Amino acid sequence: MNDAAVSEDAPRINYLTNGFSVKSWLLSVDHKRIGILYLIAMTCFFALGAVAAGLFRLELATAEADVLANDTYNKLFTAHGIIMVFFFLIPAVPGVLGNFLVPIMIGAKDVAFPRLNLASWYIYMAGGLTTLGAIMLGGIDTGWTFYTPYSSVYADSNVIMAGTGVFITGFSSILTGLNFIVTIHKMRAPGMTWMRLPLFIWAQYATSIINVLGTPVLAITLLLVVFERGLGFGIFDPARGGDPVLYQHLFWFYSHPAVYIMILPGFGVVSEVIACFSRKRIYGYEFVAFSSLAIAGIGFFVWGHHMFVSSQSEYAALIFSALTFLVGIPTAIKIFNWTATLYKGSVVLSAPMLYTLGFIGLFLVGGMTGLFLATMATNVHLTDTYFVVAHFHYVMVGGMMMAWLAGLHFWWPKMFGKLYNEFWAKVGAAVIFFGFNFTFFPQFIAGNMGMPRRYHVYDLDYQPFQMLSTAGAFLMGTGLLICLITLVMSLITGKKCGRNPFHATGLEWNKADSPPDTHNFTEPVNVDVEAYDYTDERIYRDA
Amino acid sequence: MNTAVKTSPDVASDYAQSVDALYAYLLGVSVFFTVAIVAVIIFFTIRYQRRKADEVPEPTKDGKLLEILGSVIPFILVMIMFFWGAKLYFDARLPPKDAIEILVTGKQWMWKVQHPNGKREINDLHVPVGTPIKLTMTSEDVIHSYFLPSFRKKMDVLPGKYTQLWFLPEEEGEHHIFCAEYCGTEHSLMIGKLHIVSPEAYEAWLSTGGAVSTVAAGDDPVLAGKTLFEANCTVCHSGMPGAIGPNILGAFGTERQLESGESILMDENYVKNSMLNPNEHIAKGYPAAMTSFKGTLNNTQMGQIIQYLKSAAE
Ligand SMILES: [Cu+2]
Ligand SMILES: [Cu+2]
Numbered sequence: 001m002n003d004a005a006v007s008e009d010a011p012r013i014n015y016l017t018n019g020f021s022v023k024s025w026l027l028s029v030d031h032k033r034i035g036i037l038y039l040i041a042m043t044c045f046f047a048l049g050a051v052a053a054g055l056f057r058l059e060l061a062t063a064e065a066d067v068l069a070n071d072t073y074n075k076l077f078t079a080h081g082i083i084m085v086f087f088f089l090i091p092a093v094p095g096v097l098g099n100f101l102v103p104i105m106i107g108a109k110d111v112a113f114p115r116l117n118l119a120s121w122y123i124y125m126a127g128g129l130t131t132l133g134a135i136m137l138g139g140i141d142t143g144w145t146f147y148t149p150y151s152s153v154y155a156d157s158n159v160i161m162a163g164t165g166v167f168i169t170g171f172s173s174i175l176t177g178l179n180f181i182v183t184i185h186k187m188r189a190p191g192m193t194w195m196r197l198p199l200f201i202w203a204q205y206a207t208s209i210i211n212v213l214g215t216p217v218l219a220i221t222l223l224l225v226v227f228e229r230g231l232g233f234g235i236f237d238p239a240r241g242g243d244p245v246l247y248q249h250l251f252w253f254y255s256h257p258a259v260y261i262m263i264l265p266g267f268g269v270v271s272e273v274i275a276c277f278s279r280k281r282i283y284g285y286e287f288v289a290f291s292s293l294a295i296a297g298i299g300f301f302v303w304g305h306h307m308f309v310s311s312q313s314e315y316a317a318l319i320f321s322a323l324t325f326l327v328g329i330p331t332a333i334k335i336f337n338w339t340a341t342l343y344k345g346s347v348v349l350s351a352p353m354l355y356t357l358g359f360i361g362l363f364l365v366g367g368m369t370g371l372f373l374a375t376m377a378t379n380v381h382l383t384d385t386y387f388v389v390a391h392f393h394y395v396m397v398g399g400m401m402m403a404w405l406a407g408l409h410f411w412w413p414k415m416f417g418k419l420y421n422e423f424w425a426k427v428g429a430a431v432i433f434f435g436f437n438f439t440f441f442p443q444f445i446a447g448n449m450g451m452p453r454r455y456h457v458y459d460l461d462y463q464p465f466q467m468l469s470t471a472g473a474f475l476m477g478t479g480l481l482i483c484l485i486t487l488v489m490s491l492i493t494g495k496k497c498g499r500n501p502f503h504a505t506g507l508e509w510n511k512a513d514s515p516p517d518t519h520n521f522t523e524p525v526n527v528d529v530e531a532y533d534y535t536d537e538r539i540y541r542d543a
Numbered sequence: 544m545n546t547a548v549k550t551s552p553d554v555a556s557d558y559a560q561s562v563d564a565l566y567a568y569l570l571g572v573s574v575f576f577t578v579a580i581v582a583v584i585i586f587f588t589i590r591y592q593r594r595k596a597d598e599v600p601e602p603t604k605d606g607k608l609l610e611i612l613g614s615v616i617p618f619i620l621v622m623i624m625f626f627w628g629a630k631l632y633f634d635a636r637l638p639p640k641d642a643i644e645i646l647v648t649g650k651q652w653m654w655k656v657q658h659p660n661g662k663r664e665i666n667d668l669h670v671p672v673g674t675p676i677k678l679t680m681t682s683e684d685v686i687h688s689y690f691l692p693s694f695r696k697k698m699d700v701l702p703g704k705y706t707q708l709w710f711l712p713e714e715e716g717e718h719h720i721f722c723a724e725y726c727g728t729e730h731s732l733m734i735g736k737l738h739i740v741s742p743e744a745y746e747a748w749l750s751t752g753g754a755v756s757t758v759a760a761g762d763d764p765v766l767a768g769k770t771l772f773e774a775n776c777t778v779c780h781s782g783m784p785g786a787i788g789p790n791i792l793g794a795f796g797t798e799r800q801l802e803s804g805e806s807i808l809m810d811e812n813y814v815k816n817s818m819l820n821p822n823e824h825i826a827k828g829y830p831a832a833m834t835s836f837k838g839t840l841n842n843t844q845m846g847q848i849i850q851y852l853k854s855a856a857e
């Protein structure tokens with residue numbers, strides 16, 4: 001490879017060295033720089049959400065109220081939920097990895113609408129700062145679910161401002177989704193057929209569809225709550241002829257698919273990492289690709305499983321239960337396919353792979369406990385208890401966050417051209433994994449014993465489990481710090497790496513430098529291989 | 544530590560036991576598959592560890608049979624979960640005819656309870672052993688949820704609507720009552736104790752005035768409802784000659800024919816809705832002449848009229 005050799009001798013200007021001023025970052029329409037902007041903003045939001053969790057976990061260590069007043073406790077779990085869901089879990093993988101990788105992986109110079117892409121980041125920030133403002137100026141105590149009529153009439157807090165913030169951020173998701181859909185349809189390089197797309201792209205594509213179809217419903221719903229609260233609309237307030245359960249239908253119509261918005265991009269990451277570190281094509285590529293679309297579709301018709309005791313009709317509940325089991329099947333088969341990919345592979349337990357296997361283990365528990373909640377009779381007992389809290393953390397943190405960290409470690413050398421310390425990265429992964437289980441596994445037991453969620457004080461019977469949970473949370477926090485320090489240190493002391501340090505397939509590894517050129521590629525891109533062809537010897541040339 | 548750590552919920556009824564059996568099935572299936580998959584993954588990572596830096600494994604062919612098997616087996620297992628769960632859920636929904644009806648009103652942050660003879664209590668609930676209990680519940684403000692963990696039952700309690708929860712107390716004892724739907728500042732203090740006592744003790748309890756309860760004539764919801772009915776509804780709705788509305792005394796619990804050709808069950812929600820929005824459902828053969836009682840009757844009064852109509856239908 002002549003070009004690669006040239007670029008090693010005299011390093012050309014890459015996207016990171018193309019301008020150093022603040023303005024060159026804040027006004028950049030380069031999808032890679034925008035990805036980095038998301039990374040920085042999101043890490044800050046994540047840290048805030050984590051601090052909120054640390055505080056209320058401290059309170060929950062004992063059954064009595066000893067650290068926080070009840071209102072403070074309520075505001076903290078609300079802040080934690082809103083920040084983590086809307087400003088970390090939903091935008092993390094699409095915002096950072098999606099922005100950085102989607103154009104490169106399909107052989108394009110940028111997304112279809114680069115300026116709109118930058119605007120999306122500003123919208124995300126505007127929404128985030130508005131919501132943060134609401135939290136700082138007294139806080140919100142509605143829970144991240146904003147249930148009416150509590151939020152619209154009774155809550156003694158900044159619902160209008162917080163709701164507006166989330167409403168604004170929604171547009172960032174919609175526009176990013178739109179941008180990705182058009183990019184994937186229109187900007188693939190010659191030879192990059194649909195069936196040659198990396199599974200990460202399929203996952204982003206499916207996620208974008210949900211974003212474009214679902215997010216407007218959330219936006220309208222929250223706007224109605226804001227109007228109801230500010231202008232006295234009576235849509236959800238029974239005292240004015242409204243129906244509070246209608247709110248729940250509208251909210252979960254978005255918020256169940258939102259689980260897939262969070263997890264599908266994670267599935268994409270996992271497919272890439274497993275293929276690379278077992279040097280195999282993902283088992284059942286077509287199935288994995290289409291199951292993302294199937295999940296995106298069926299996922300829109302299961303929202304009522306959040307409402308089995310809400311007074312919705314029993315027959316509606318019956319249908320929702322059946323459909324929920326149905327949506328579980330494509331997910332189950334994905335796990336089966338990832339496992340099968342390892343078979344007769346060449347497996348290396350690198351840091352991204354550890355995170356990925358951690359993801360499979362935790363997501364498996366999250367999925368299995370989802371069966372308990374899809375089953376109507378057990379749902380009645382378990383809903384609104386700690387069982388649910390544990391379940392969705394296994395899915396969203398154990399699943400999505402582990403996948404996010406796997407992806408971050410996997411593409412870190414590509415993004416910054418530096419290798420991190422593999423040993424400490426692995427330590428971080430292990431500590432996060434064990435800390436996570438310590439935190440959330442005991443909550444399944446407390447929940448089955450009947451402990452309701454969002455309780456500031458609670459019965460002594462539940463205390464042993466809550467204590468374990470708090471200890472686990474701090475262990476997990478330590479793991480996250482190790483991970484953060486390892487990655488930041490790599491920027492300063494990390495060894496430089498070449499194009500393809502992991503010998504992975506894909507255009508980002510084989511046609512783009514690390515870090516990539518401002519225009520992504522320095523040579524014309526033409527795809528002549530199937531996805532995940534690990535027998536192609538070209539991928540083993542460069543390190 | 545001298546007390547053992549409890550790891551499972553109390554069992555207070557046969558129903559709770561049958562939910563636990565379903566729970567055990569779910570647990571069995573999920574533990575089996577989780578352990579199996581994790582074991583396979585660990586085995587593969589060790590067995591197929593990369594030995595040489597430049598080794599490239601043979602690609603595997605996709606096996607259609609494996610894929611189909613991998614879909615069909617889980618499908619069968621989850622269909623069992625689905626039907627089993629649905630059956631228990633429907634069993635748990637329909638209250639038996641002979642249930643004692645107790646009124647529960649949720650309010651930030653307490654449970655207000657009224658027994659059939661009008662006796663009230665707050666947060667706690669006294670019930671006799673051996674008789675099915677039907678709670679008819681509504682809220683004065685936000686959404687709450689009445690949760691009896693030892694019975695594996697809960698039901699949301701909503702403003703502007705009646706919901707029901709029934710259970711059969713089979714043994715004397717004390718159990719938790721929790722509010723399970725987040726309702727604001729003191730959500731975690733919206734708790735109480737369920738006291739299951741012998742029928743004699745329940746009768747005795749009903750007839751004494753406790754700390755928070757007195758039995759006065761005005762407290763009897765049926766009597767109060769009768770007075771309200773006679774003041775507001777009798778002219779049109781008790782079958783007087785020339786009345787412009789249908790006679791509804793004795794009609795509670797029956798299907799009512801509507802002008803639109805449909806029919807509707809006359810239950811708590813229907814009666815209350817008719818008082819608030821009388822023109823939503825017009826009774827067959829009558830004009831749309833009734834005006835709304837919104838603002839004239841409060842929530843409690845509407846509840847009392849409903850209780851009177853119920854007793855008139857017995
Ligand atoms: Cu859901
Ligand atoms: Cu509550």
